Amino acid sequence: MAIAELARLKLRDGELENLQKEVSNILDYVGQINAFASADAYTTKSAIRNVLRDDAPRLAGDVMFKKREAILAALPRREGDHNVVRKIIQKDE
Amino acid sequence: MDLATLSITEALQKIEAKEITSLDLVRAAKAHIDKSNADLNIYLEVFADIEEQAKAADALRQAQGKSAHPLLGIPLAIKDNILIEGRRASGASKILENYVASYDATVITKLKEAGAIFLGRVNMDEFAMGGSTENSAFGPTKNPLDTSRVPGGSSGGSAAAVAGQMGQAALGSDTGGSIREPASFCGLVGLKPTYGSVSRSGLMALGSSLDQIGPLTKTVEDAEIIFNVIRGKDVLDSTTIDADTYPAHKTTKKIGVPRHLFVEGVDKDVLERFEESLKKMEAAGYELVDIKLPSAPLALAMYYIIMPAEASSNLARFDGVRYGLARVGDSLLEDYAITKGEGFGPEVRRRIMLGTYVLSAGYYDAYYGKALAAREALAREYRDALLEVDVIATPTAPCPATKIGEKSDPLSMYLMDVFTVPANLTGNPALSVPMGTVARDGKDLPVGLQLTAAHGDEASLFACGKLLG
Numbered sequence: 001m002a003i004a005e006l007a008r009l010k011l012r013d014g015e016l017e018n019l020q021k022e023v024s025n026i027l028d029y030v031g032q033i034n035a036f037a038s039a040d041a042y043t044t045k046s047a048i049r050n051v052l053r054d055d056a057p058r059l060a061g062d063v064m065f066k067k068r069e070a071i072l073a074a075l076p077r078r079e080g081d082h083n084v085v086r087k088i089i090q091k092d093e
Numbered sequence: 094m095d096l097a098t099l100s101i102t103e104a105l106q107k108i109e110a111k112e113i114t115s116l117d118l119v120r121a122a123k124a125h126i127d128k129s130n131a132d133l134n135i136y137l138e139v140f141a142d143i144e145e146q147a148k149a150a151d152a153l154r155q156a157q158g159k160s161a162h163p164l165l166g167i168p169l170a171i172k173d174n175i176l177i178e179g180r181r182a183s184g185a186s187k188i189l190e191n192y193v194a195s196y197d198a199t200v201i202t203k204l205k206e207a208g209a210i211f212l213g214r215v216n217m218d219e220f221a222m223g224g225s226t227e228n229s230a231f232g233p234t235k236n237p238l239d240t241s242r243v244p245g246g247s248s249g250g251s252a253a254a255v256a257g258q259m260g261q262a263a264l265g266s267d268t269g270g271s272i273r274e275p276a277s278f279c280g281l282v283g284l285k286p287t288y289g290s291v292s293r294s295g296l297m298a299l300g301s302s303l304d305q306i307g308p309l310t311k312t313v314e315d316a317e318i319i320f321n322v323i324r325g326k327d328v329l330d331s332t333t334i335d336a337d338t339y340p341a342h343k344t345t346k347k348i349g350v351p352r353h354l355f356v357e358g359v360d361k362d363v364l365e366r367f368e369e370s371l372k373k374m375e376a377a378g379y380e381l382v383d384i385k386l387p388s389a390p391l392a393l394a395m396y397y398i399i400m401p402a403e404a405s406s407n408l409a410r411f412d413g414v415r416y417g418l419a420r421v422g423d424s425l426l427e428d429y430a431i432t433k434g435e436g437f438g439p440e441v442r443r444r445i446m447l448g449t450y451v452l453s454a455g456y457y458d459a460y461y462g463k464a465l466a467a468r469e470a471l472a473r474e475y476r477d478a479l480l481e482v483d484v485i486a487t488p489t490a491p492c493p494a495t496k497i498g499e500k501s502d503p504l505s506m507y508l509m510d511v512f513t514v515p516a517n518l519t520g521n522p523a524l525s526v527p528m529g530t531v532a533r534d535g536k537d538l539p540v541g542l543q544l545t546a547a548h549g550d551e552a553s554l555f556a557c558g559k560l561l562g
Contacts, residue, residue, distance in 0.1 A: 007405060007449040008412075008426065009442060010434035023447055025504050030394040030451075033460065036467040051331035063196045063294070063329060070195035076419030085414055086425045093457075 098260035115166025118207035170254035170263035186435025188548025196305030198295020215250030245275030252279040273364030273525035277489035277541030291511040292327035300403040339549030349384035350480035398464040405448025416520035489541035
C-alpha cells in the first residue's frame with residue numbers, strides 16, 4: 001500500500017486487509033466534513049508569528065543545561081561522542 | 094481510617110494538624126498498590142524511592158511549618174507520557190520501553206518545586222491514542238469500581254490510580270478527552286486546561302494543536318490546587334500563554350445547554366443525571382439557556398482528521414536514530430519502516446496511516462483543509478456563545494464505562510469522544526465533574542458532567558463545578 005510507504009511503516013503480515021477496511025470506514029465517517037460550507041476562509045494563518053528562541057547555548061537554570069551525556073546515552077548506536085548512522089548517499093551500482 | 098481515601102485538601106489538613114505525615118500517606122497508597130496492582134495493571138512502575146521522597150517532604154514541612162506549599166508531601170501518579178529526569182517514560186509503547194528521560198517536563202519541575210511526591214508512572218493508551226487504556230502495549234488497565242470494565246482513556250491509569258486509592262491525585266494529558274472521559278468513568282474530577290495555559294515541554298506529543306496536561310482529582314478544589322501549580326508561560330513551550338492573554342470573562346450567571354447535540358446517541362439515564370445536575374445549578378442561582386453550536390455535529394469528523402494528521406507527523410521522530418527501539422534492515426528506509434512497524438502497536442499504526450492519507454497530495458484539501466476551516470467556525474461559535482453564558486454544559490460521555498473488549502471496532506470507540514473533542518479543537522478549558530451514577534448489570538457506575546468555559550476562564554469551571562461537588 002502506497003500510504004504505508006509514505007508513512008515509512010512496514011505493516012505486519014495479514015494486517016493490510018483489516019487496516020484497509022478500518023481506515024476506509026473511518027474515512028467514510030470523517031468524509032462528513034464535506035457537508036461543511038467552506039465559504040468561511042481558514043483564518044488561523046494570520047495569527048502565526050515567530051516564537052523561536054535564539055540559537056544560543058543552554059545556560060544554567062535551563063532544563064536542558066548539562067544534559068549532553070544523558071542525551072548521548074540514549075543513542076541506539078553510540079561510538080564515543082558520535083551517533084553512528086547509516087550512510088545516506090549510496091554509490092550507484 | 095484509610096488515609097489513601099483522603100483528598101489533597103483533607104490530607105493537607107491532617108498533615109498541618111500533625112495527625113499524619115506524608116510517609117503515612119505514601120504507605121497507605123502503597124498498601125493499595127501491593128494489594129491490587131497486579132490485577133488492575135495501573136502502575137507500570139512504582140518508584141523505589143517513594144519512602145525517601147516522603148521522609149524528605151516531612152523534614153521540609155517541619156522546617157517550613159504553615160508556609161509550606163499545599164502539595165508538599167502529597168503522593169501523585171504520573172501518566173507514562175510525561176518525562177521525569179532519570180526515570181523511564183515509555184508512553185506505554187514498545188518503541189520506548191527502555192527509554193530513560195534525560196530531563197524533567199516543565200510540569201514535573203513545578204511539582205518538584207512544590208514538593209509533591211511521585212509514586213510512579215501509570216498506564217495509558219499507547220501514545221495517548223484511545224479512550225479505554227486497552228491500547229497499552231503493556232496490557233489493559235481495569236476500572237477499580239468494576240474490574241470487568243475499562244477505566245476510560247487515554248489517561249486510564251491516572252484515573253484508576255486515584256479511584257483505586259493509589260495516590261491522592263494524578264496528572265494526565267488530554268488531546269480529545271483523555272483526562273475528562275476517564276474522570277467520568279472513574280467518578281473523578283478531570284480538567285483539560287485552556288490551550289497554552291500549561292507547558293507541554295516534556296510531554297510526548299500526540300496532536301500538538303490539541304494536547305494539554307491536566308489533573309485528575311477527587312474534588313474540584315484539588316484540581317484547582319494542581320492547576321495553579323502547573324500553569325504558566327514557559328520558554329520551553331512556545332505555545333504557552335500569559336495570564337492576561339485572554340480578556341477577563343464577564344460573569345453572567347448563565348449556563349448554556351446545547352440540547353440539539355444530545356437528541357440521540359446518549360444513554361437515557363445519563364441524560365437524567367444530567368438534567369438533575371442542571372437543576373442543582375439552577376437552584377444555586379444560575380439561569381439555564383438553550384444554545385446552538387451549529388458546527389459541533391461535525392467536531393468528531395474534524396478531530397479524526399486533524400489529530401491523525403498531527404500524530405503521523407509527530408510520530409515520525411521515532412526512527413531509531415536518536416533514542417528508543419532501533420531495528421536494522423537492508424537500507425536506511427527499511428531501518429525506519431521495520432523500527433516503526435515493530436515498535437508501534439495496532440492503533441498507532443492505524444492513526445499514522447490515516448494521518449498520512451489525509452495529508453497526502455490530492456486529499457489534503459478535501460480532508461485537512463476542510464477540517465481546519467470547520468474548526469475555525471466551531472471556535473467562533475464557542476467564543477460567541479461564551480460571551481452570553483459562563484459555561485456550556487453537556488454530559489462528558491454518552492455512556493458509563495464500557496466492558497473490556499466491548500468496543501473492538503475503532504470507529505465505535507472514536508464515537509465516545511463526541512462531547513469532549515470540541516474543547517480541544519477550540520482550545521477552551523473544560524472540566525468533568527461527577528454527576529451521580531447509572532446502574533449497569535447490577536452495579537452503580539459513575540458518569541460525569543462536562544463544563545466548558547471561555548479561554549482563560551478556568552475560574553468559571555471551578556465555581557460551577559463546586560456546585561455539584
